[in-house]
Amino acid sequence: MAVNLEVNLGGLIMKNPVTCASGTFASGHEYADFVDVARLGAVTTKGVSLNGWTGNPTPRIAETPSGMLNSIGLQNPGVQTLMERDVPWLKEQNATVIVNVSGHSLTEYVQVVEALETCDGVDAYEINISCPNVDSGGLTFGTDPEAVNAVVSECRKRTKRPLIVKLTPNVTDITVIAKTAEAAGADALSLINTLLGMAIDPYKRTTILARKVGGLSGPAVKPVALRLVWETHNAVSIPLLGMGGITNGLDAVEFMLAGATAVAVGTANFMNPHATIDVIEGITSYCEEQGVQDVNELIGALK
Amino acid sequence: MERLGDSKMTCVLERKAQIKTNKHLTDHLYVMELIVEDIPSLVLPGQFVHVQIPGMEGHILRRPFSVYHTKQSENKLTILYQIVGFGTQKMTTLGAGDTVDVMGPIGHGWTIPATCQSALLVGGGVGAAPLYMHAQELYKADVSVDVVLGAQTEAALVCKDRYEALLGQSVPCSTDDGTYGYHGFCTDLVSKSLDKRSYDYVACCGPEPMIKAVCAITLDRGIPTFVSLEKRMACGIGACLSCVVETTNGLKRSCVDGPVFNASEVIW
Ligand SMILES: Cc1cc2nc3c(=O)[nH]c(=O)nc-3n(C[C@H](O)[C@H](O)[C@H](O)COP(=O)(O)OP(=O)(O)OC[C@H]3O[C@@H](n4cnc5c(N)ncnc54)[C@H](O)[C@@H]3O)c2cc1C
Ligand SMILES: Cc1cc2nc3c(=O)[nH]c(=O)nc-3n(C[C@H](O)[C@H](O)[C@H](O)COP(=O)(O)O)c2cc1C
Numbered sequence A: 001m002a003v004n005l006e007v008n009l010g011g012l013i014m015k016n017p018v019t020c021a022s023g024t025f026a027s028g029h030e031y032a033d034f035v036d037v038a039r040l041g042a043v044t045t046k047g048v049s050l051n052g053w054t055g056n057p058t059p060r061i062a063e064t065p066s067g068m069l070n071s072i073g074l075q076n077p078g079v080q081t082l083m084e085r086d087v088p089w090l091k092e093q094n095a096t097v098i099v100n101v102s103g104h105s106l107t108e109y110v111q112v113v114e115a116l117e118t119c120d121g122v123d124a125y126e127i128n129i130s131c132p133n134v135d136s137g138g139l140t141f142g143t144d145p146e147a148v149n150a151v152v153s154e155c156r157k158r159t160k161r162p163l164i165v166k167l168t169p170n171v172t173d174i175t176v177i178a179k180t181a182e183a184a185g186a187d188a189l190s191l192i193n194t195l196l197g198m199a200i201d202p203y204k205r206t207t208i209l210a211r212k213v214g215g216l217s218g219p220a221v222k223p224v225a226l227r228l229v230w231e232t233h234n235a236v237s238i239p240l241l242g243m244g245g246i247t248n249g250l251d252a253v254e255f256m257l258a259g260a261t262a263v264a265v266g267t268a269n270f271m272n273p274h275a276t277i278d279v280i281e282g283i284t285s286y287c288e289e290q291g292v293q294d295v296n297e298l299i300g301a302l303k
Numbered sequence B: 001m002e003r004l005g006d007s008k009m010t011c012v013l014e015r016k017a018q019i020k021t022n023k024h025l026t027d028h029l030y031v032m033e034l035i036v037e038d039i040p041s042l043v044l045p046g047q048f049v050h051v052q053i054p055g056m057e058g059h060i061l062r063r064p065f066s067v068y069h070t071k072q073s074e075n076k077l078t079i080l081y082q083i084v085g086f087g088t089q090k091m092t093t094l095g096a097g098d099t100v101d102v103m104g105p106i107g108h109g110w111t112i113p114a115t116c117q118s119a120l121l122v123g124g125g126v127g128a129a130p131l132y133m134h135a136q137e138l139y140k141a142d143v144s145v146d147v148v149l150g151a152q153t154e155a156a157l158v159c160k161d162r163y164e165a166l167l168g169q170s171v172p173c174s175t176d177d178g179t180y181g182y183h184g185f186c187t188d189l190v191s192k193s194l195d196k197r198s199y200d201y202v203a204c205c206g207p208e209p210m211i212k213a214v215c216a217i218t219l220d221r222g223i224p225t226f227v228s229l230e231k232r233m234a235c236g237i238g239a240c241l242s243c244v245v246e247t248t249n250g251l252k253r254s255c256v257d258g259p260v261f262n263a264s265e266v267i268w
């Protein structure tokens, strides 16, 4: 039985529901020894700003129980390099491309989208209003409904491409932000970005991360992410890109049952460099085993 | 602009490795021999492997280890490791026949400068291991090689015999506790060596304070110096930007642009 794996994420047709989580896969080139990027539903690139950022001081990561903290701080070379170097490479490989967009200000988000509108190879945007690792922009946008409305509607005005808005779990009620983004014109929502956390070295009496706090990801966050996907699915009618701790096909199926149309694999890439492919294969075997002919049957199919 | 793909040197492989031996050397040091296909014959001096240790429960990240030496005819790759935390402690419980998942070879290792005639290699603690294959290749290339090693105790000078066998000469050593050789830091031995003869190349690996101290001496004398740096790593293949080092040429990823850097480029 051939299982239909194709899904439609707010207008973005993906050959299967699996993409990589932004920031864990660079632009795919680094993983080329392990993954044929054309096999992924899409490649989501590392967050990009207008002129590039240098990120935070090191140490930038700490291992924590079943997960890790990161405070990379959106280090990136700027949108021009992405358009001239990374997107053409991805297109040569026949990959579907989601560009993750970041900004320190409303204007910067808009300028990045405007720049990317001139680039043919971009198939969709993921607007990151949820990065916990930068002092201005990022998280501060994602927790304030007015700012969410402004960023999303300004970006919406500038593109007809599928617009995915990435939400933070670091809020009291995610459905408020989700509904705001939907009303402002988002085609899909992605969640979750990392949970703000901290790690301490008791002997040195210092934090392990130079920035002191960072974003928690990996298997440790999966139950939280599932709950937030489920709550959001019940609150909005646009499709969801679910992520947070996915390491195998069954994890991905759980996200789809909770309401995700597609899923992203992040931290798992660090454990297993072909995790994305393993997740695609795992979803396929689950469907075969369970007699599911179309993966779309799984979306929100929680009993 | 640089095109992606142009910079790619070699392929990184992922293989299951079988532990052949895992030998206790001192209370803190172990040497592990791995039997693994393909990787041993591809490793260049100074490169490392990114290892997933089995039974790590909630500890999800791989651990990076430099390759100490290889024996291609036996598909053998050896690492020297020091117990510092959960993962390295866990490694001591593994034995012959156990398997670990290895990614490698990774990184830009040592390169012999074109005009190099006389090299000084400085290894502190387990930092002696990543220099050994470099000593081998320098020796083969007819470069005159001197080695200086430092460790906490005599027992911890676990690479000394191997270096002495390779070079056919005794290797000056320092110990923190004075149980062998010079009582003090190996930086003093470096100064002494530099006073005795001239070197046109220094390679150094060890704890960061030691590397800094050595570079202060060698760069001051204008000697080209290369260092191998240890940064916390997640992906190990250049994607996550966890491991960056600040250099005069911008931020570089120590996993793929290093771990060996030109010391004059590093902003400490
Ligand atoms: C390129 C490279 C080569 C290395 N080669 C060797 C070697 O040949 N022999 C050897 O004994 N050690 C080597 N190290 C250091 C070794 O990786 C760490 O000692 C090891 O990861 C510690 O793991 P742990 O679980 O015991 O410690 P924990 O402190 O429990 O580890 C927690 C986290 O911190 C990271 N970490 C802790 N210490 C270091 C460190 N010094 N450098 C990088 N990450 C660290 C771990 O990888 C892990 O992600 C090397 C490191 C790098 C980057
Ligand atoms: C090292 C690292 C870098 C990240 N960088 C970004 C980023 O640039 N933009 C973004 O939207 N999310 C970023 N994230 C968040 C992930 O895309 C994802 O939302 C989160 O890690 C949860 O998924 P996971 O548990 O599968 O990793 C990053 C996460 C990690 C671990």
Ligand code: FES
Binding pocket: B232, B233, B234, B235, B236, B237, B238, B239, B240, B241, B242, B243, B244, B253, B254, B255, B256
């Ligand atoms: S460890 Fe990921 S970029 Fe170096």
